[in-house]
Amino acid sequence: xxxxxxxxxxxxxxxxxxxxxxxxxxxxxxxxxxxxxxxxxxxxxxxxxxxxxxxxxxxxxxxxxxxxxxxxxxxxxxxxxxxxxxxxxxxxxxxxxxxxxxxxxxxxxxxxxxxxxxxxxxxxxxxxxxxxxxxxxxxxxxxxxxxxxxxxxxxxxxxxxxxxxxxxxxxxxxxxxxxxxxxxxxxxxxxxxxxxxxxxxxxxxxxxxxxxxxxxxxxxxxxxxxxxxxxxxxxxxxxxxxxxxxxxxxxxxxxxxxx
Numbered sequence: 001x002x003x004x005x006x007x008x009x010x011x012x013x014x015x016x017x018x019x020x021x022x023x024x025x026x027x028x029x030x031x032x033x034x035x036x037x038x039x040x041x042x043x044x045x046x047x048x049x050x051x052x053x054x055x056x057x058x059x060x061x062x063x064x065x066x067x068x069x070x071x072x073x074x075x076x077x078x079x080x081x082x083x084x085x086x087x088x089x090x091x092x093x094x095x096x097x098x099x100x101x102x103x104x105x106x107x108x109x110x111x112x113x114x115x116x117x118x119x120x121x122x123x124x125x126x127x128x129x130x131x132x133x134x135x136x137x138x139x140x141x142x143x144x145x146x147x148x149x150x151x152x153x154x155x156x157x158x159x160x161x162x163x164x165x166x167x168x169x170x171x172x173x174x175x176x177x178x179x180x181x182x183x184x185x186x187x188x189x190x191x192x193x194x195x196x197x198x199x200x201x202x203x204x205x206x207x208x209x210x211x212x213x214x215x216x217x218x219x220x221x222x223x224x225x226x227x228x229x230x231x232x233x234x235x236x237x238x239x240x241x242x243x244x245x246x247x248x249x250x251x252x253x254x255x256x257x258x259x
Contacts, residue, residue, distance in 0.1 A: 005072040014055040021047030064224045081235045095198035102190045120183040121259035128255040138167035139244045161217040168210035212236040
């Protein structure tokens with residue numbers, strides 16, 4: 001027994017395998033750029049994915065099966081998630097900074113107007129508005145799942161989380177269709193580059209968030225969560241609300257005002 005509330009982790013191979021995978025993927029990406037050889041990048045990516053799966057599996061075991069996550073550990077994990085979301089906010093702030101820097105005072109190379117000359121933008125009332133409704137609805141369903149967990153109604157919780165996953169997948173499919181039908185590309189002036197970088201990274205976050213909630217759904221079905229112990233689910237809900245809020249800013253600035 002420990003005489004302190006902190007969790008001192010056991011020896012683990014995953015930090016070294018993660019470092020090897022990251023080094024392999026980085027060097028493999030360089031080889032892909034220079035020699036069009038993707039095998040090393042693919043191997044590195046697979047190593048990283050396997051490391052992530054097994055490392056998080058161990059964390060789940062430590063918290064759920066071994067009871068090693070005390071209130072101090074839970075607090076530190078929540079603070080870590082909040083700091084991660086803060087870093088993500090600053091990440092997206094750089095895209096908005098670039099967008100407004102170019103749009104509020106368009107230079108001569110852009111035709112002194114915004115959107116730049118030759119750019120045909122999306123109608124914000126079509127797919128972008130539908131995607132906005134989808135994400136807002138998914139924010140409601142994930143909140144419903146959280147309330148159901150607090151009330152110990154696990155059936156409703158699983159239903160709400162499954163609905164959230166479906167809405168996330170629906171959003172991703174519509175955004176992919178939008179990209180295929182886009183009248184401009186990423187190389188079409190600063191508008192195309194900022195638009196596809198910002199919305200593309202947001203789409204990546206939606207995919208990650210959907211996987212996050214899907215894993216939480218699997219854990220919920222395995223009865224890993226309780227009213228007082230559900231840090232994994234809470235982190236996925238925070239992340240999903242962050243994705244929702246970022247999309248609202250993207251929609252209002254890049255689709256509606258900027259278009």
